[in-house]
Every structure is written in C-alpha cells, then in structure tokens.
Amino acid sequence: MAPPDEPLLHELIRKRWSPRAFDSRPVARETVRTLLEAARWAASCYNTQPWRYIVAFREDEEAFNRVLDCLVEANRVWARHAPVLMISLARKLHDHNGKPNRWAWHDVGAANAQLTAQATAFGLTVHQMAGYEAEAVRERFALDDLYEPVTAIALGYPGSPDQLDPALRERELAPRQRKPLEEIAFLGVWGRSL
C-alpha cells in the first residue's frame, strides 16, 4: 500500500491508512484509554463533546461478539481478527439548549480523526466502517434515541496481507486513490481551482 508522495505531510498523515490485516498482538487497555483521551480533546461545536464510544476487547468474547455481530458480513470477515472493536456514536442534542446539534456527526468525525492520529503515533492501525447495522447496535446496546451510531472501528497492530484471502489481499495491496486538489478546493469562487 503506497503512502502519499507529498513529502511535506506530517508522518502521522502519511502513515495512516485503513488496512484489513491485523496482528494477533493485543492492545493494552491503557493504550486504548490514551486513544480515547485523544478523541476527548477534539474541538466541538459549543464544546458539546457529542462523541461516545463503545469499546470491546477480544479477550471479552461476549462484548467483542456483541460489536462484531453488528457488522455486515463483508467487514466481519476481516474485522473479527482485530484485537479491539469500537463503535463511535453521536449524541444528537446540544447540551446548552437541548436543540438538535447539526454538527454532532462532524465532531464525532473530528474525534475519530484524533483517535486515529494518536493510534498511528503508537504504531497501531485504525479501520473505520460504515458497514454495520445501526438497528442492531441500537438493540444490542439498548441505546435510546438520543444517540446515533456513526462508525464501527477496528483497531490493532498491523498484520501481513498474506493473512488475507486473495480478494482482500488484492484490495490491501492496491494503490491508494485520491481526487486531485483542483477538484476539492476552490479559490474565491466556486469551481475556480487553486
């Protein structure tokens, strides 16, 4: 998996990617706590801190399976080898006025990005997933309507692509794709490239 070729990017950005192969080495609870601290210190609208996390270590088989069973099969096949599974969730209302927080998902994404940067600094890899059943999360964790699952997260030390079946291995080794900057950033008016 080729890293971005932009030499000025910080190594935490260059090194981050979303692998499917995980080493069997467990991740220490203290390490995961630090990742959650990194998430906790993200910026958020009105400092509402709408992020919430469900964390399951593989050693706790019941809790781990509770998260794993919420994933779609295409993710379950590789994510079941991760030593830690998580679900990030958003609290939908602002604390200060009880009104809907339109930025809740944004802020959970920012927290997840910080968690991921800290994980990368520890030599860990993070793979976020939209492929899970939100209804299953609601039921299994008895969530009330105030909370919305955002992403499932597989976390662990990097493994070898050889652990994967051929189709996943091919995806694991494929070159990374990004849209050109001209397509995503505009100067002064919409559509004028930088």
Ligand SMILES: Cc1cc2nc3c(=O)[nH]c(=O)nc-3n(C[C@H](O)[C@H](O)[C@H](O)COP(=O)(O)O)c2cc1C
């Ligand atoms: C919100 C979100 C949802 C994602 N859902 C899935 C998923 O369900 N399954 C999967 O294999 N990868 C998933 N990914 C990983 C993306 O496919 C990956 O980030 C993207 O292809 C860019 O690759 P990179 O992270 O290695 O740079 C998701 C990533 C994000 C941020």
